[in-house]
Amino acid sequence: MRFAILAPVVSLSALLAPLALWADTLTVDSAPSAVTVYPYGAQVTRTATVTLPQGTHDLVLPDLPQNVDPGRISVKLAGAQLQSVSFRDRNQPPGPDQDTPEVTAARDALKAAETALGALDDRIALAQVAVQAAKAQTDFLTALGTSEALPMDVATLRELAQMIGDQTLVAGQVAGQAQTSIRILMEERKDRTEDVADAQAALDALLTADQDRTRLTLTATAQAAGEATVEVSYHVDDAAWAPVYNLRLTTGDTSSVELERGAAVRQYSGEDWGDVSMTLATVQPSGQTWPGTIYSDLRRIEDPAKPKARMNAEAALGAAADMAPPSPVPETIQEPAMAVAMLDGPSVQYAFPLPVSVANGADDVRIALDKVGFDADVYARAVPLSDSVAYRMARMTNTTQEQLLGTDLATAFVDGQMVGQFNFAPVAPGQEVDIAFGPIETLRLNRVRLNRNEGDRGIISRSNEITEATRIDIENTGAKPWRVELFDRVPVSEQEDLEIDWSAQPAPTVTDHEDRKGVLMWDLTVAPGDESNVTLEVDMSWPEGKILR
DSSP, X not given: OOOOEEOOOOOHHXXXXXXXXOOOOEEOOOOEEEEEEOSSOEEEEEEEEEEEOSEEEXXXXXXXXXXXXXXXXXXXXXXXXXXXXXXXXXXXXOOOOOXXXXXXXXXXXXXXXXXXXXXXXXXXXXXXXXXHHHHHHHHHHHHHHTOTTOOOOHHHHHHHHHHHHHHHHHHHHHHHHHHHHHHHHHHHHHHHHHHHHHHHHHHHHHOOSOSOEEEEEEEEEESSSEEEEEEEEEEESSEEEEEEEEEEEEOSSSOEEEEEEEEEEEEOSSSOEEEEEEEEEOOOTTSOOSOOOOOOOOOOOOOXXXXXXXXXXXXXXXXXGGOOOOOOOOOOOOOOOOOOXXXXXXXXXXXXXXXXXXXXXXXXXXXXXXEEEEEOEEEEEEOTTTOSEEEEEEEEEOOSSSOBOOEEEEEEEETTEEEEEEEEOOBOTTOEEEEEEEEEEEEEEEEEEEEEEEGGGTSXXXXXXXXXXXXXXEEEOSSSOEEEEEEEEOOOOOOTTSEEEEEEESOOSXXXXXXXXXXXXXXXXXXXXXXXXXXXXXXXXXOTTOOOO
16 A cells, blocks of 8 residues: 655644544545646646635545555645645545436436346246246146046046146147247347446446545645635646647649647546646656766776787697786776657647546547648659659748647648658757658659679679669659659768769769768759659779678
């Protein structure tokens, strides 16, 4: 059992107060009223008002979630003096019935459905008894007709036979009627069973909170009778929110991207959040809050190690016994390993004007945030090394004063038509970003290797050498021109012995694009029905006896 207690100093006057000032324990009805949800975790606040008689009282909040950490509970009391706070999450005393009217109605509906099903089962049981009674009567009459103790008088036998026949017929009719009733009642029972299941589901939907609860007891002193306001805040770990984006690209003479921002909220805190005032925050309270520490970088210089003379195996075995133990290796001071906190940037909060409800472990609530517009430069990106078509791109700058949060719940639209879903990386204020909006089927790519001559096969020269020629084709089969950023690569070397020369026609617009060695980019314009071509030639040579990797 976890237990936490806050015990402020009690004045002497309070200790000497008359015993009549001590009142009974008061149960405080409370529920979550405000919630701040973080990317991981949430801060829940309950506020309740209670009328206190003069004196010292125990105020009991019996229904906090089971897994609340007592060290992360904050209590404020206005209108009375808070004396102590105690926390119990095991062995709870029985509490009052605090069902809401909706829960009470759902319980009544379930009870009515179960009662109707029970009454129907009673009718089925009576019909089954009738069938059994009719069968017992028929069995008795059959046994009577075959008995050896029958009278020998013909008239008496005739009357007995008539009676057996009549009663057997009546028993058969009763059994048939009962069986018919059972079939009808069993069909009706299916409906009554569904009624019970529906009523149970309706009740379960209202009772999503965990049954195990935490009891919080506040000891407070009121100098005079009046109202006091209790505010209890606590952190829960099993809650989270994530951005949900719709990125809508509108093309035309001037292109733009509208970012519709929303949020997906889920929680498994053990209690329902009903009509709470909700705020979403981008800060992560459980993340790193202190900067790292720099330690001294201690360096040493030593004499270079002397080369050891080679010896054969026998000499090595003979000298092993005479070898001195190795000198101890100087200890090297290393920086301690530290966890790396991945932070999203400056904190932003979103407060909602309307109440929000999120059931425990049941709801995935989507909330609309806002819409932000950006000017966009639309172009095509072609990577023929991996793709057969080019892709539509929109280059835009985050002109807001806040970071656009990353999410894996982003959907792209082009002129109102959805083109796909993707992961959206965070974008800092002022940062330029390229966003893909699906393939352009009318921009076809083709990459053809024209030749490959290898010198070690005796085709070019005495030294090892490779010559490659590649042609890249971009065909525009559509009705509009496209500005295309074409990407390809040439091999690079960091060894003097491996010589690499290359040429391109036309020359690339950018070499070593974004500081990636050997990555080339051409900025081209391809007219409708036209085709653009790029030719790459690469020569690689290296000394004899070496292998190219």
